[in-house]
Amino acid sequence: MVNRLFGISLAALLALSAFIPLAQAADAPTLNTGSTAWMVTAAVLVLFMCLPGLALFYGGLVRAKNMLSLFTQCFGIAGLVGVLWVIYGYSLVVDTTNMVEGEVSFNSFVGGLSRAFLAGMTSESLVGEIPEGVFVTFQMTFAIITPALIAGAFAERMKFSSALWFMAIWFTLVYAPVAHMVWGGAGALMHNWGVLDFAGGTAVHINAACLLLGKRKGYENTPMPAHNLSLTMVGAAMLWVGWFGFNVGSGGGLNGLSGIVMLNTQLGACAGILGWMFTEWLRVGKPSALGLASGALAGLVGITPACAYVGVGGALAIGLLCGVFCYLSVTVLKTRLGYDDSLDVFGLHGIGGMIGAVLTGVFCVPSLGGLVENVAMADQVIAQVKGVAFTTAYCFIASWIILRVLKAVVGLRAHDAVEEMGLDLGEHNERAYNH
Template identity: 40%
Template sequence: FWVTVIYFPIAHWVWGVADPNALVDAATQLAAAGDEAAKAAAQAKIDEINAAVGWLAGKGALDFAGGTVVHINAGIAGLVGAIIVGKRIGYGKEALPPHSLTLSMVGASLLWVGWFGFNAGSNLEANGTTALAFVNTMVATAAAALSWMIVEWLVKGKPSMLGLITGAVAGLVAVTPASGYAGPVGAIVLGLAVSPICLFFVDFVKKMAGYDDALDVFGVHCIGGITGALATGILVSPDLGGVGITDYTNLETFAGTYDMMAQMKAQGIAVIATLLWSGIGSAILYKLVDLIVGLRPTPDQEREGLDITDHGERAYNY
């Protein structure tokens, strides 16, 4: 139900873009029109195509593979859920380490490989943009993993495997909206920049605010998504190695006009709209679920473990 009420509207707002082939055909007809009536008809067709786009797409918001649609959307929903469900028993009073760093590393590696399909595959065809998204995904993630390790080393005195993994995921998240728009150097800069920002939210903001976000969905996915979404508005600039804005009605070069302030405004509106729609909508849905079936087990069930209370088995019997 969350997918239908929260995800689908945001996906349409951002990804409901005009059909490039239809725009090219209409622009070709406009260029070839021999009289005013034909020109008016072709222009009306272009206007009709542009009028059917999603709300945020119409404002010029860019999101290549899901920075707003997926990560900010799910990240803020995760924060709202963590607050409504409440803290785990023992949170802040006893150690609650990851289940297995070995499996965490395996999982992060699988994510990294799978993300090539997530980002590069979002182009829906094999061409130069696909290759660009692939390369950007690789270099941004590597830069973010390195950046997190270095910052953690400086702040805490020791680097950690968990930190390296978290940094890699932050890089994957941040480059998602920019993967097909930024240049490789811009993607590296984005990866280096996102880790300190996410680390601040994971290690400091979470403690100050007191919420229990077990997997740091807000600190990594939402904050990383916001960082990437806003950075996309900058890194798409041709002057910074980006691909620029595409205008399919410009039949000579397909190049549109890039205005950094206007683009940043569009990106900011997309971020705020996603936060509000998903945050408020998710809170309502959580409350409804809580009223109908409840959101958390009893304290005794939580202490015993949900593997036992819900499934009657343990992952490990030693």
């Protein structure tokens, strides 16, 4: 039973962004218009990843009768999480009251509410070299795309109302605390442990939705092919482009490291394509378009936590290995464990996130071309594994409890008749295509 939980486990905190500017802001920061312009662009790129990128990627993979439901979920999540972020989410992540480096307190796990409704922010407020309003918006886009990733795991069978309830509670109890633990600065739990995670990855995604929802009707004996791979390929390309905002933007501005982060991000994607493509070619005799797109995303997921800490060789190795092992997860592990992760969120984001997080500890050392000085590989790998293990356990337990409660109170799954006719018509009274 525990093994099957990983069907959708590890699937959505990958979007945790780097709150590095909070820890590195100067005593008297000054506005940098170049960095500000870039961060505005980066925020737009990350939003572009979700809308329309992720929506198209997911929408093309489901059956035609469920395409609009994916778009509706992505838009609904964007509206809901965007508002919650301003009301209290931002404060829960960035409030560092009563935190002391090396000491563990309640605020090591989650921030307070001193910044609720963006209290204290003015037109003159800066975070590092950029206006705080730009920083808030950039981080909001990460908070939006994170739960949107989860939607692919319960696609084609979860009620829209239940999905919104889940996302609101999950954002509050899982995303915000883990984002704070990873990027809250001195005194935050992962900071105390020495975990390296530049743009997200240690906080590997967790939810247990596919287990509690059960498999789609006819999953084991009815073919459920993607209805439009062209849309999926377009969505994957948009995700690739947007990922530069995701990773390079996590530095909070522009500096000498930005070029390394950009190059490593590109190499991770390229190597991921080759890893997935050649593995698929050897196993089934033909490479697929979906496989190449998935390989690019697997490599991007894997390089995300490592992009500021490893050299070119490390980026190539991480991307290649993520392509290989994410393919095996989607094709072999999923079959053996028997779970229905509709759009392979775990296989891509979960496995890729774990591999990338752990290998960050391997390839960050100078002897392998890494950029982190005075670090022992064994010690850093232990720290990375510790971070992954804790985040996995916390996110799984919290997600399981949330879903159990929602299942008992409002129900999770769409009615059989609705699932049969498709969620587009049954949940939203619309069709993507009129025949």
